[in-house]
Amino acid sequence: SRSISLAVIPGDGIGKEVVAQGLKVLSAVLPQDVKLETKQYDLGAQRWHATGETLPDAELEQLKEHDAILLGAIGDPSVPSGVLERGLLLKLRFAFDHYVNLRPSKLFPNTESPLAGRPDIDFVVVREGTEGPYVGNGGSIRTGTPAEVANEVSVNTAYGVERVVRDAYERANARTRKKLTLVHKNNVLVHAGHLWKNLFDKIGEEYPEVTTDYLHVDAATIFLVTDPARFDVIVTDNLFGDILTDLAAAVSGGIGLAASGNVNPTGEFPSMFEPVHGSAPDIAGTGKADPTATVLSVALLLRHLGFEAEAARIEDAVTADLSERADSRTTDEIGDALAVRVAQ
Amino acid sequence: SRSISLAVIPGDGIGKEVVAQGLKVLSAVLPQDVKLETKQYDLGAQRWHATGETLPDAELEQLKEHDAILLGAIGDPSVPSGVLERGLLLKLRFAFDHYVNLRPSKLFPNTESPLAGRPDIDFVVVREGTEGPYVGNGGSIRTGTPAEVANEVSVNTAYGVERVVRDAYERANARTRKKLTLVHKNNVLVHAGHLWKNLFDKIGEEYPEVTTDYLHVDAATIFLVTDPARFDVIVTDNLFGDILTDLAAAVSGGIGLAASGNVNPTGEFPSMFEPVHGSAPDIAGTGKADPTATVLSVALLLRHLGFEAEAARIEDAVTADLSERADSRTTDEIGDALAVRVAQ
Ligand SMILES: CC(C)[C@H](C(=O)O)[C@@H](O)C(=O)O
């Protein structure tokens, strides 16, 4: 009989609240014969305040033993900017080699889009997750003085770019429209840009059915608001992907619906699934958080683990729930409604 | 009697066409007693193909002698990506120390916004122009092999950040709403981010009337489409500014209306004014290019040189022209209409 060993990191703010709903829906959707074991990890702002720890090695080792990780949200204004991001969230993405940061965007029925005319939106961003300006390769001299110099280095390797670009081609090839767009800024960041563009073109030869194009990141933001329907699969660098996926979430119904997977496609390490939104301390505890992004992240998690039918059932439940949504239900009520639907 | 010595770089594609209209309107708006001298510089794709030159030192020296520069657009698909951008456009911005890249966004009447409900948009982005990932401090090893590593270094100095942040505070302080937003990504790019944030906070103490806030660049893109009215003045790094201003242009009527100034506030070097759009080779020669962004860039140029009344007259003419626009006039016809209006 099958089983899932799941690490759960609720984290901060609304993270705890939405993760509870994600687990509720997960339990409801899984067939009886699948054994679900979850283990909660107390990581985030509270832990840091109490012990000064962000992610001790011992816990990193334990996390490694699970099949997957479900994460709520990390971050609190009481913690200096960067401490939890670099010490916990990015540490996990880098330690577990999450080189495919998968972020689908879809405009569900009955959701508010800030765009006039409700364009057709159904694309996925494959954001590189282990390189670029996120490597933590920066520093400053004469810090705090008028002579300070602060550098940040974006590191890009053929090894790292090749694997994520190949993954994106595979995903594009498996979709109906089979279109892949590379987003970079190769007219300014010429070295990194040429590495990306060259590999993109070279690997493309192996996928003759995939149509390709290239956009500078600035131009890509224009198309995301004027013609998002032009996108099918986007592959891009870590930082550009960060920016584009928040914008993509905003135009497709809001950050409350945006799911993501930090995927290690080789299976060497557990993949981690999380809503794109943050810990939203301003609404924590009010029951106003929408757990849908987390529930959709659970769908990505299930698909990653081979539970395709269950993943689809969650996505269908969300579509149905959103179609009928006209109220102001609490976090818990939305979770309940989705759990009921997937169990049917 | 007053005079303006203007360097004109029409550049590539629609650059030539829109610059012609900009000059037409400039001539029409200037009082009789102002002597306008223009000198055209043949720089861009054609020149590069013919001579291999992008911007020879001799011409850089000549350009330095003018009061200001009007630039159309640079770039052509026949030239490898980066050659003209780095060798001409960015070379000018860096050589003439254009540390304030000024990009106003305003939703004019009767323009198409992709946003539902036509929000109130009237803000200005102060984009740093001489540092960040644009410094050209990158390189690669084992280029073209599976072991390639390509780095790009973002360089940020207290000297460079202080002056642009101060300029932004001055601009915010001179506006009605007096609100300044810093955009960065200081939870990931911690060294550069902390330099920006610390100086932003410190200089803010000198401007007690200016309200401030901070947004991560990804969150800023969300607000640009969900609540652009929240912005008054934004100050940000070179690359984030590049991305945000294309998005800002898209939500406020399109890239055909977005003006910009590459300003050297000390006056040591000539400032350069250009539309945000590119050379658009696909519509070059068709008469479809909208010269309005260039005409609005001429207004920024005039304001920079102290011709405030003339700048305002151009902006009023554009507002009036857009209010009545319902046709498909050519580049030339729009230029003519604006020239007639400003001359009145
Ligand atoms: C919190 C932050 C470090 C993170 C990122 O920049 O990747 C977030 O914005 C995201 O998109 O998951």
Ligand SMILES: CC(C)[C@H](C(=O)O)[C@@H](O)C(=O)O
């Ligand atoms: C052409 C390119 C180098 C330039 C930039 O990136 O600054 C352009 O996008 C702009 O915004 O003026």
